[in-house]
Amino acid sequence: MKQFLSASDPEDPRALVKKALVLKANPFQSSAGKNRTLGLVFFNPSLRTRMSTQKAAFNLGMNVMVMNVDKDGWKIEFNDGTVMNGDTQEHIKDAVSVMSQYVDILGVRTFPSLQNKEDDYSEKVISQFTRYSTVPVVSLESATRHPLQSLADLITIEELGIKRPKVVLSWAPHPKILPQAVPNSFLEWIKITDADITLACPQGYELADEFTNGVKIEHDQYHAFEGADIIYAKNWSSYVHYGQKPEVKSDWTITAEKMALTNKGKFMHCLPIRRNVVATDEVVDNSIIYRQAKNREYAAQAVLQEILENL
Amino acid sequence: MKQFLSASDPEDPRALVKKALVLKANPFQSSAGKNRTLGLVFFNPSLRTRMSTQKAAFNLGMNVMVMNVDKDGWKIEFNDGTVMNGDTQEHIKDAVSVMSQYVDILGVRTFPSLQNKEDDYSEKVISQFTRYSTVPVVSLESATRHPLQSLADLITIEELGIKRPKVVLSWAPHPKILPQAVPNSFLEWIKITDADITLACPQGYELADEFTNGVKIEHDQYHAFEGADIIYAKNWSSYVHYGQKPEVKSDWTITAEKMALTNKGKFMHCLPIRRNVVATDEVVDNSIIYRQAKNREYAAQAVLQEILENL
Amino acid sequence: MKQFLSASDPEDPRALVKKALVLKANPFQSSAGKNRTLGLVFFNPSLRTRMSTQKAAFNLGMNVMVMNVDKDGWKIEFNDGTVMNGDTQEHIKDAVSVMSQYVDILGVRTFPSLQNKEDDYSEKVISQFTRYSTVPVVSLESATRHPLQSLADLITIEELGIKRPKVVLSWAPHPKILPQAVPNSFLEWIKITDADITLACPQGYELADEFTNGVKIEHDQYHAFEGADIIYAKNWSSYVHYGQKPEVKSDWTITAEKMALTNKGKFMHCLPIRRNVVATDEVVDNSIIYRQAKNREYAAQAVLQEILENL
Incomplete structure (x- = not known):
């Protein structure tokens, strides 16, 4: 599996369900996460998703870095070609390219605008993560799906x-x-x-x-x-x-x-x-x-x- | 010890003092924390408590998850039976039941209202944690006590x-x-x-x-x-x-x-x-x-x- | 090396460049960080510095604690002799003395005022960290330098x-x-x-x-x-x-x-x-x-x- 954004990403989603039940019976069986780091980027607050994903990573022996992106503190430019002399401080291309270099898997949570259906249903935000990330991207909830x-x-x-x-x-x-x-x-x-x-x-x-x-x-x-x-x-x-x-x-x-x-x-x-x-x-x-x-x-x-x- | 909220929780508090001094002499002697996770929930900001408790967990080989509960960002309902169509987003029963499932020990810091003596001295908040948590609760300071x-x-x-x-x-x-x-x-x-x-x-x-x-x-x-x-x-x-x-x-x-x-x-x-x-x-x-x-x-x-x- | 604030801290800065390239080829060669903890204190938000430094610590097997100092939430007194009955809650001397006791290396990011040249160019903030810390201090950017x-x-x-x-x-x-x-x-x-x-x-x-x-x-x-x-x-x-x-x-x-x-x-x-x-x-x-x-x-x-x- 190269990314996890929807039900079409796992090769065999039913096998993934079975695998999870095997892990539940014995969560500490794998050391696949040794020397591996998970980055979790939250554009919106999260409790359950953050804790459960972090715990899952710990079970595998991974290190975890959590980035809470305060929209006011770190304004991101999503459009190409913009002359960035306004509010936005960093282009999504640069932000994702850089962040993904420091981790082995990049989890990201984004929410829909609920105002622009086209932006939301084209997954404007998370699709930029998959486009620019050099490592696999896992959706921690996107505009239109919550696959975990x-x-x-x-x-x-x-x-x-x-x-x-x-x-x-x-x-x-x-x-x-x-x-x-x-x-x-x-x-x-x-x-x-x-x-x-x-x-x-x-x-x-x-x-x-x-x-x-x-x-x-x-x-x-x-x-x-x-x-x-x-x-x-x-x-x-x-x-x-x-x-x-x-x-x-x-x-x-x-x-x-x-x-x-x-x-x-x-x-x-x-x-x-x-x-x-x-x-x-x-x-x-x-x-x-x-x-x-x-x-x-x-x-x-x-x-x-x-x-x-x-x- | 099943919880740590006051001096009456340790079986032998004087022995606990002695034990701490033994640990101070040699902090890395135990691997009791292997594959164990400590969750730290802060309803109020903390520096000393967070750092010292996190370091203590590291000494034991535990993983640590820190949740800073911004009261404005995640409003919790403490009363039973409420029709939750107002500000509160999650009942304390559900929040604690869920959080405690992802950790082995749950630390929580709460502060008194300093307005309602009865609520404060009945430990209204932390008592809901011990009531609903499926794992031992450690007080990181409550309304009336700071046992650590x-x-x-x-x-x-x-x-x-x-x-x-x-x-x-x-x-x-x-x-x-x-x-x-x-x-x-x-x-x-x-x-x-x-x-x-x-x-x-x-x-x-x-x-x-x-x-x-x-x-x-x-x-x-x-x-x-x-x-x-x-x-x-x-x-x-x-x-x-x-x-x-x-x-x-x-x-x-x-x-x-x-x-x-x-x-x-x-x-x-x-x-x-x-x-x-x-x-x-x-x-x-x-x-x-x-x-x-x-x-x-x-x-x-x-x-x-x-x-x-x-x- | 006892601290890292400027180019004059490493004994041989050119050797440090070479060493970094050796680490890049094989990042997991050392376990020097075992049972060691890095504390990262941010007076200003950080993405790149936090992630890269945290990852570096993970590569060495260190534990990491991140403290985001919200200036409003935890106001620090930088002047000696002040009668602290106003806004400031803790003297820098006490804050640094305590924080440094919980970690093996203390990283700190501060920014200049850009209003008081003398304060900025005397490194008023980070110099208090080196003065009071009981462990080596690493600059994650200071008023006048960004050595990493x-x-x-x-x-x-x-x-x-x-x-x-x-x-x-x-x-x-x-x-x-x-x-x-x-x-x-x-x-x-x-x-x-x-x-x-x-x-x-x-x-x-x-x-x-x-x-x-x-x-x-x-x-x-x-x-x-x-x-x-x-x-x-x-x-x-x-x-x-x-x-x-x-x-x-x-x-x-x-x-x-x-x-x-x-x-x-x-x-x-x-x-x-x-x-x-x-x-x-x-x-x-x-x-x-x-x-x-x-x-x-x-x-x-x-x-x-x-x-x-x-x-």
Whole structure:
């Protein structure tokens, strides 16, 4: 594996899931990271991703350098040919070329603008990292995808051992404007497994075709939940009315009452979760969200190890 | 030892002091930290605590992850049952449950509000860490105690080798409103040693009964200093008039003249120190404060090692 | 080597260049850093210096602690005898004495005020670090010098293998007020090699005599470039009109047209570079700036290793 930006990067994504489970059983089996350094660049704050990825690197014996890029402190120029006598201090070409020289793998987290759909869906920021980096790039979440989260989700589902599970990705309320990265990516990855997948969302919250192709779309949350083995909840802003929050008239908060419609379904969420907004306390407290979060560590470790073995 | 929040956590606190001195003589004797990770969560900035604890972990071969929680950047919900559609992004239950999964020991620094005595003295924040963490929690200073500092203080006093020293904990001036954690904790720990302990403070600055039980209280600083072997200086805000600074009419700054009343007494302070406010340059420059700071490393190492050996 | 602040600290600076090249060929040959800790203190943000120095320490097996000193969060008192009842929280004497106890080598980055020439050129800040530190101090850039950058520059020039190269240090435009540290330091270091060195700058941008002694000064950039093997570009503010930006009438941006005057000259810059202000894209894209940045790692490693071997 030469980079990890989406489900199409691993040669065999299902094998990667299995590999992660082997690592979970015995995390300290490899010293592939000896004398290797992981650089983690955050354009946005991160807790879970930073800790789980750092821990994964430690498990492999890697050194880790974390760079929190304060957008105000280090303004980056993304456009070519600019006369840089304004705010921007360094061109992305130079920044990435240099940073990548000091590390063996470069992880980067970026967020969408949620204002310019074309910039976001062309992955304007992370694509410059892959373009200029001299070492493999790992996405720690990009404008449109969150592949380490999705890989952890697949590991968690695999652990449940359900044959052809009925999986419902359900939109849920949230007070803020959020990216589509997690749901996009979840659809992209779940499709490579043997699952029956439904997207449940209010009108106006459908995701981009490239992710929903072949996915059932339901606008009735109650109907979607019937017989589900897994409810994967997440809020996102509108793709069609890009970055907006069209009004939703019914209540999409996930409740115990709605969970009762499922086939003893497991509740999943990528965290952080707004309790009693996305889902009630009762639902969250009876969920598998902590296992899911723990699996972030082994998802990252499987990815790093596979990349290290190919250096 | 399963956690380290107060003097009642170590099975034998005096043995812990001895252990720290053994480690000081030979810091690299143990590899108990191999493949182990320490997570350090700071709700407030820290220099000394972070460096000394990190160094202690390195001495044991541990990996370290530092999380600086910017209160504005990652607002945490501490109350149960809240409908989280406001400012708070993640419930403490979920945050701690997840973080603790990525580490073997979780260190956390929190500060008191100094506005709500009940919240502070019930240790509202750090108690949620111990409640939800799946791994041992180490206090890097909490609302009412600073046990790593106090352990370092005891190590420093032990090194002096004075039989039943006369120890004076003296209030001193400071321009800011400060917590009572350091003096509370010092009293809690010094009581387990064989020392003659006096609390010297202006009227209105007495500490909570649970800490001053059995401690002589003096309101005349000159009288308190007579014959003292150790002067431990610190400012704190009022406990009775909670978080306030009742007016103090006499000058409590510690001077060479006052130190001359002691039995060639050693001056101690936990740092950072406001020179010529808490104590004069002359007093500070003839003190054992740097040795005390250095002992923070071995205090932390003794605690981490004892916890690691019991995992 | 007991400290690394300027070209006069290494016993044999030319040997240090050679040593760095040996390390570049095989970075993991030494375990001199085992059980050793490097502390890096940044009073100003840093990307390149932090990453390259951290990587160098990792190559040697050292642990690294990074302290970002937010000037607002931790205000330091630099003057002796102050009654510290104002903004400053800790005296530099105490801060450095304590920090240095937790590490084996202390790196520190400070910047000039660019307002008080005397304070800056007496190295008011970093000199307090060397005064109070109990361990060797390494400059990660100070008010007047950037020795790790200059050592990396010499390594890069050495790799070119040009016999007595004609080197031109050329001033170039920039929208901000910048320190003189990089050009000062470059002159200080290049003088110890066998090079023909010219300083090209507009009237009013001459550097301090201690650095320009024995250096040709040219105010005609075109003339200076003729036959040059190396063009080292950098902006700096005026030394004579201290910290100001006297008006420059001609265009000092480095262009391909100007580079054509040289002897197939190589373009160097310490980065970050303002493209199409300091130099055009064409010049930057045909430069050796990335190699130069990569050599920062081996410069730091050579310095750290030499210091470690003398502990």
